Amino acid sequence: MTGTPPGGRPEPASVPSPAQPPSVEVSGLAFAYPDGRQVLFGVDLTIGRGERVALLGPNGAGKTTLVLHLNGILRAGAGEVRIGGLRVGKRDLPEIRRRVGLVFQDPDDQLFMPTVGEDVAFGPANLGLRGAELTARVDEALAAVGLSEHRDRAPHHLSLGERRRAALATVLAMRPEVLVLDEPSSNLDPAGRRELADILLGLDVTLLMVTHDLPYALQLCPRSVVLSGGVVGVDGPTRRLLADPELLARHRLELPFGFDARALLTESDVAIT
Amino acid sequence: MSGGHAAVAVYRPRGTVLHRLPAECKIVAVFGYVVTVVLTPITAGWAFAAHALVVIALGVLGRVAPGPAARRMLIELPFLAFAVALPFVAAGERTELFGVVTVSRDGLLQAFGLVARATLGVALVVVLAATTPARELLTGLDRLRMPAVIVAVMSFMLRYSTLIVDQMHRMAIARAARGHRPRTLASARTLAMALGSLFIRSYERGERVHLAMLSRGYTGSLPVGLPREPASRAHWAAATAAVAVGAAIAAAAGVARGLG
Numbered sequence: 364m365t366g367t368p369p370g371g372r373p374e375p376a377s378v379p380s381p382a383q384p385p386s387v388e389v390s391g392l393a394f395a396y397p398d399g400r401q402v403l404f405g406v407d408l409t410i411g412r413g414e415r416v417a418l419l420g421p422n423g424a425g426k427t428t429l430v431l432h433l434n435g436i437l438r439a440g441a442g443e444v445r446i447g448g449l450r451v452g453k454r455d456l457p458e459i460r461r462r463v464g465l466v467f468q469d470p471d472d473q474l475f476m477p478t479v480g481e482d483v484a485f486g487p488a489n490l491g492l493r494g495a496e497l498t499a500r501v502d503e504a505l506a507a508v509g510l511s512e513h514r515d516r517a518p519h520h521l522s523l524g525e526r527r528r529a530a531l532a533t534v535l536a537m538r539p540e541v542l543v544l545d546e547p548s549s550n551l552d553p554a555g556r557r558e559l560a561d562i563l564l565g566l567d568v569t570l571l572m573v574t575h576d577l578p579y580a581l582q583l584c585p586r587s588v589v590l591s592g593g594v595v596g597v598d599g600p601t602r603r604l605l606a607d608p609e610l611l612a613r614h615r616l617e618l619p620f621g622f623d624a625r626a627l628l629t630e631s632d633v634a635i636t
Numbered sequence: 637m638s639g640g641h642a643a644v645a646v647y648r649p650r651g652t653v654l655h656r657l658p659a660e661c662k663i664v665a666v667f668g669y670v671v672t673v674v675l676t677p678i679t680a681g682w683a684f685a686a687h688a689l690v691v692i693a694l695g696v697l698g699r700v701a702p703g704p705a706a707r708r709m710l711i712e713l714p715f716l717a718f719a720v721a722l723p724f725v726a727a728g729e730r731t732e733l734f735g736v737v738t739v740s741r742d743g744l745l746q747a748f749g750l751v752a753r754a755t756l757g758v759a760l761v762v763v764l765a766a767t768t769p770a771r772e773l774l775t776g777l778d779r780l781r782m783p784a785v786i787v788a789v790m791s792f793m794l795r796y797s798t799l800i801v802d803q804m805h806r807m808a809i810a811r812a813a814r815g816h817r818p819r820t821l822a823s824a825r826t827l828a829m830a831l832g833s834l835f836i837r838s839y840e841r842g843e844r845v846h847l848a849m850l851s852r853g854y855t856g857s858l859p860v861g862l863p864r865e866p867a868s869r870a871h872w873a874a875a876t877a878a879v880a881v882g883a884a885i886a887a888a889a890g891v892a893r894g895l896g
Contacts (some may be wrong), residue, residue, distance in 0.1 A: 388825070396878075424766050436851065457855075460853045461853065467847075467851075473848045474795075475848075476795070477771035477795060485849075485854075489852060490853060519795075
C-alpha cells in the first residue's frame, strides 16, 4: 500500500485548527426546486475539520436537498457553500466532488459496476488515476472497510452490510475531506451497524451523517444539527439534544422505546440545564 | 437478494481449458465459427453433423451442464416456428412428406438449413455463456473495441437486471400474499400495473445511480477498468484453430457440392 490509509488515525481532533478553513461553510443557503417548491430558507452551517456532525430532522425537512448542495449537484438559489475554503461552483466542480464524498442510502444506487473493485476504481479513475496508482488506491480503500478479499465479487453477491461498506469504499478511494452519509444505518442488522460504526470512527475525515437513528447519531457524532422547516433549528451537543424530550418532540424526533438519554448527561450538563 | 440470479445464469465456474481462454478469444472464435456454419451449403447434411460434433465436443471440453444448456437453447423456439412454416409456404417443386402432405422441396431444404444453422449458432453461444462469466464477456467486447457506450449499457443491464428480477419476484409474492391468483385474463391488468410501477421504480433508480455517479466525478465517459492481462498468442492460436476446423468442414462440403 502507498500513501496514508484513510483509516490511519483514530479519533480525529474535534477542535478545528485555526490555520485551516473549515471543511464545510454554508451561509444563507436557499433553494427551490424548478416546480417552485422551496425547501431551504437560509441555512447557515459551519463544520470544522475532523468534526463529526449528525444532520437530523423529520422527513421533508430538506436534509437531502442540503446534502446535494455540498458537492454541487444542486446549485444554490441564494447564499453559498464552501468546502475547505473553496466555493462550490461550476469552475471547481471536479475538485469539490473529490473533497466531498457522498455515500447514498441505497448501496445499489452507488455500486453500478460489475465488480466491487471496478466500482471503487470509478471515482479515482474519474480523477485521472491509472494503472498501478489506481490499483493501489482501490486496495487502500477496500482495506479501510475490511473488504479486501471481495475485490472481484459482484455487488449483488454481498450482504447489505458489506454493500454499504463497499459504497463507503467507493468514496474513500477519492480521499475526501468531508464524508457525507445518507442514513448509513438503515436496514442494517446490529452487527452490521457496529462494524460500520467502528470503521467510521477510525476515519480521519470530517463527517456529516444524515439520519433518523438517534442512538447511532449519539454513538458517532458529538454534535448534532436539526434541520427544520428549511433552516437550522438546533445546533448543539448530541447528548444534550437527546436528553431534551420537548425539543425532540418539537422537531418530530423520537428516541427508540426504552431509551433513556437523561442517563447520558454528566453533572455539568445537568447544571447548565 | 441473489435468489433470482442462479436461475438466470447458465455459467458454471470450472477450471477447464475453455474457462481459462480469455473472453475476447472466445467471442472471436464463436463469431468466426458461426460464419463457417452459415457458409456451409445446406445440401451437405453430413457437414452439419460434423459441425454438431464439434459443438458437442466443445461442450464436453467446457463441462457444460446439459440440462441448463438445453433449457437455454429454448430461446430458439420462435425461429423454429418460422422454419416449420417454410415448407408449406415456399414456392417450387412439390414433394410428399410421410405420404400425408405435399410440401415444397425447396422450402423443406431451406427449413432444414434454417434449423441446423440456428441450432448450431445458439449452441455455440450457450457454450460461450456457460464457460465465461458475463462481466468477462463485457471485458472481452471492450477489448475487441466495441463502442464504450454499448459496453456501458450492457454493463448496467447486467448489474441491474438481477435487482429488477428480484424486485419483480418480491412484488409477485406480495400480491400472492394478499390472495391474488393470476389465472384469468383479468389478472393481466394487475400484471400490467405491477410492470408499470416496476418501470417507474427502475427509472427513478436510474436517476439515483446517475446522481451517485456525478458525485464521484463522472463527466460523461466511463474510465477504463482495472488493468488485466491481455490474451496471449497461444490463446489466439486456440481460437483460430476452432474456426479453422469449421472452415475445413465448410470447404469440404463446398468442394463435395462442386464435384457432385
